């Protein structure tokens with residue numbers, strides 16, 4: 047039995063069932079926990095809850111919802127258990143909604159099973175909760191079972207039920223099933239469209255997500271798409287760094303006033319930050335009328351990625367003063383900020399602070415600290431830290447150590463870490479490349495070659511380095527030594543012209559990180575056509591002077607390209623913003639914002 051904390055019953059309680067129900071509903075809306083608990087206690091003591099009277103049955107239902115609204119789903123469960131059986135279908139639906147909406151997928155599914163065992167027919171209210179729980183677990187077989195069950199009810203075509211099934215498939219990485227169902231729906235609402243767009247965005251089908259968004263704009267009846275839909279597509283634009291498209295969607299949000307939603311605002315902050323315009327991101331955040339935790343985390347990530355470390359720390363204090371409790375993402379942002387700036391002591395302080403906020407460090411936090419220590423050259427300390435971890439170190443933890451070893455030319459520790467990494471069963475190309483680079487950096491070329499051979503023997507392929515540039519309304523993508531662009535000849539000619547000027551000014555190619563087993567001149571050729579350089583050369587041709595050239599790269603920028611781009615901005619009046627898979631580099635007049643620490 048549930049024991050609500052009880053002082054005395056409220057002075058002027060309504061006596062009629064309808065009056066009590068109204069009061070419970072208004073307490074639910076206000077999420078007024080103490081008053082609701084007083085009322086609950088009164089209902090228990092007066093025997094009203096256990097009465098078989100039909101007029102009183104809905105009270106249990108309202109109590110279940112009340113506790114769910116207060117974020118106490120287990121209290122909802124207890125209120126359900128205390129209600130006289132057999133429970134009406136409405137009570138089952140309220141219980142399922144209480145559990146599903148409060149992020150308890152397993153209890154939701156177990157309650158759904160009990161519902162079926164009790165002989166209650168699944169309804170248009172209980173099926174969406176079950177689908178939501180299945181989505182959270184993302185099990186293929188479970189998704190199919192719930193879909194099959196829905197088909198046996200009269201609700202399979204109901205817009206809420208079908209939307210929840212689309213969402214379930216989309217979140218269980220069954221995007222083709224989601225689309226099939228979506229196409230079959232006789233009616234679709236904003237939830238169905240958003241679920242499908244979200245599914246595409248999350249599964250990396252960016253083009254499909256954008257295409258569907260366009261259709262949604264045209265097909266949805268007013269009020270049309272909502273803030274969730276907007277934030278999904280803006281996220282697509284930020285992962286693919288489609289600044290022009292993202293800005294035009296921003297314009298759309300402005301016209302429809304959706305830009306004041308904290309969800310849309312947070313996505314816009316990430317968009318501008320990921321596209322390299324930190325000032326826009328900061329301004330947008332400062333002007334947000336309403337912020338949520340996601341918005342604070344977005345601004346922290348932006349500050350960390352752009353190397354504005356002190357600003358990130360200041361934002362964190364501001365965030366706490368504004369009454370927001372940090373979550374695990376917040377700390378990840380702070381640790382990343384420390385790592386980018388080499389602030390070991392601050393990083394350790396924030397890592398320790400997590401426990402004070404009751405947040406358990408996860409694999410990513412450990413990886414961030416390992417990264418911080420090893421980049422700062424504290425290799426021994428990083429090794430001890432990793433060896434003392436209470437959870438098994440993941441691939442990224444060992445990867446961080448190997449990266450640090452490469453920077454500080456500690457090939458022996460790199461080999462040790464690589465051995466440990468291979469024990470985790472990782473088959474990704476990253477580890478072999480990292481190890482090979484660490485050997486090369488320490489001048490141990492034979493071992494570097496062996497590491498690359500091991501990679502080939504294991505059938506691992508190195509991830510292809512890609513760089514892209516959005517210009518003149520198009521995205522131009524390059525691989526290393528790419529000759530497929532229609533303006534290839536001009537690109538290569540431009541690159542050679544600029545490199546001549548750079549060499550005259552003192553640039554000397556640094557070939558230490560080049561993987562190929564080739565001679566000096568060939569090595570030089572291999573790096574001078576790295577994908578980012580081709581993208582920048584096209585930028586020199588297409589981007590108006592005075593505008594920064596923004597290039598994105600899926601892998602870390604190599605040391606030589608980094609040096610070369612610095613020289614390029616010394617010899618030309620250009621600003622180059624390069625985002626690699628680790629951080630932003632803003633090159634200007636021969637310097638980089640990362641301070642050569644990346």
Ligand SMILES: [Zn+2]
Pocket residue numbers: 573576603604605606607608
């Ligand atoms: Zn390079």
Ligand SMILES: [Zn+2]
Pocket residue numbers: 608630631632638639640641642643644
């Ligand atoms: Zn840099």
